[in-house]
Ligand SMILES: Cc1cc2nc3c(=O)[nH]c(=O)nc-3n(C[C@H](O)[C@H](O)[C@H](O)COP(=O)(O)O)c2cc1C
Ligand SMILES: Nc1ncnc2c1ncn2[C@@H]1O[C@H](COP(=O)(O)OP(=O)(O)OP(=O)(O)O)[C@@H](O)[C@H]1O
């Protein structure tokens with residue numbers, strides 16, 4: 001069988017593993033369900049083209065040893081369904097039908113929408129499982145496994161996703177290694193194909209800005225950007241809903257208040273063995289860009305403790321910073337905790353794996369690297385020349401890998417630079433503060449200070465002392481220095497001259 005042979009003879013170990021696992025899923029499905037009970041959902045896209053050949057190979061391996069099977073091109077008895085749409089590219093349509101003719105696919109063309117079409121199909125045919133070319137990274141893949149029952153509200157069947165864990169690069173390695181045909185649009189710069197109304201060539205493959213020439217899809221270096229040619233649907237996902245003026249909540253917040261939370265993961269801090277110095281540093285940095293820190297919490301190195309705190313803070317704050325518990329050790333549970341908080345699973349991230357391979361060399365070999373597993377569908381990697389490993393952002397949660405202040409300083413500077421250039425982080429008026437000290441007693445200053453707070457509601461006016469029997473320090477924090485000066489003047493007026501001394 002030509003596909004099986006091509007993979008066995010190539011020297012790409014990773015591809016061989018992916019192929020082995022995918023054909024294994026097909027074989028298990030063909031053991032669980034009879035051939036009449038399965039269907040292949042084929043639409044001429046690159047992922048479903050990979051799946052076609054995986055199914056052909058899986059069927060061959062499943063039947064191997066039986067005289068009836070010879071691995072011929074047209075030896076494919078699995079019912080194939082195609083949801084035809086007037087909005088599909090003509091190239092996709094013709095590729096689908098040409099492929100059906102080449103491989104002897106028995107195509108059922110369905111002209112209804114997916115749900116109604118499947119309802120009608122399942123009433124008529126004994127189908128119990130449908131093979132799909134869904135992959136991690138597809139918006140619809142979140143929460144799916146290789147075998148996933150259809151969603152509530154959909155007709156009942158098993159979705160079988162043999163190539164769920166394949167990356168963009170795996171797809172192209174397979175198609176090119178097996179030298180099979182794929183839809184011609186992929187050679188014209190299309191990297192993921194939807195309808196004619198929402199799909200254009202991927203601009204990252206543009207040969208030069210002046211021409212409309214594009215490189216082929218397999219040259220896209222960063223597979224996470226395969227959907228860059230697909231129109232974005234308006235979404236309120238993440239933390240930044242768009243208002244009626246088209247402004248994100250960050251824009252409309254520009255002159256008001258944005259809040260951040262900081263979560264530290266560290267048993268040793270809670271045991272009192274280690275002192276956290278990163279939290280206070282981050283608080284100062286956040287104030288310097290005008291953000292207000294809502295909470296700084298320390299949690300145990302435990303997935304549930306991390307998940308619980310992340311879940312709480314991600315909805316209360318505009319941004320959550322988390323550090324500690326990041327790495328390959330048993331206690332490094334932060335990333336798993338974040339995945340749990342968002343209700344997604346950890347999935348291998350090929351690009352991140354490559355960074356790790358770069359810094360860890362031979363220590364990081366094998367087909368799977370636990371450290372390269374990141375929360376699925378919500379993770380972005382932020383690169384900066386000065387960082388050996390990119391910053392990891394899961395929606396509004398930023399994972400910092402710094403373990404001391406100087407590392408944090410570097411990560412913070414890079415993060416600010418990246419966030420500024422992507423317009424993600426609103427840099428607000430920085431907070432400014434002044435402090436005055438007095439030897440008056442708490443009782444003497446309590447009431448006038450309460451009144452002052454009412455007179456200056458736009459300022460934060462707080463008190464602290466360094467010793468029980470020493471001076472009290474009153475702090476004024478806000479975004480307008482003249483308001484702070486007015487408040488201090490008003491305070492002076494309430495007492496004898498010289499009762500309060502301004503501190504540096
Ligand atoms: C055979 C088949 C089965 C599907 N089953 C489900 C399902 O169980 N639950 C669901 O939410 N969507 C299901 N879908 C819809 C897909 O998740 C997704 O919405 C569809 O592929 C449209 O993608 P697009 O909007 O990017 O074109 C199914 C689609 C097909 C073709
Ligand atoms: N119109 C359709 N008819 C039949 N199956 C479909 C259709 N649209 C999607 N599917 C199924 O859903 C899977 C995922 O679709 P998706 O668009 O992500 O991948 P693709 O079309 O194969 O490749 P690409 O990402 O390049 O568009 C397909 O592989 C196919 O199994």
Ligand SMILES: [Mg+2]
Nearest residue numbers: 045192193194
């Ligand atoms: Mg598609």
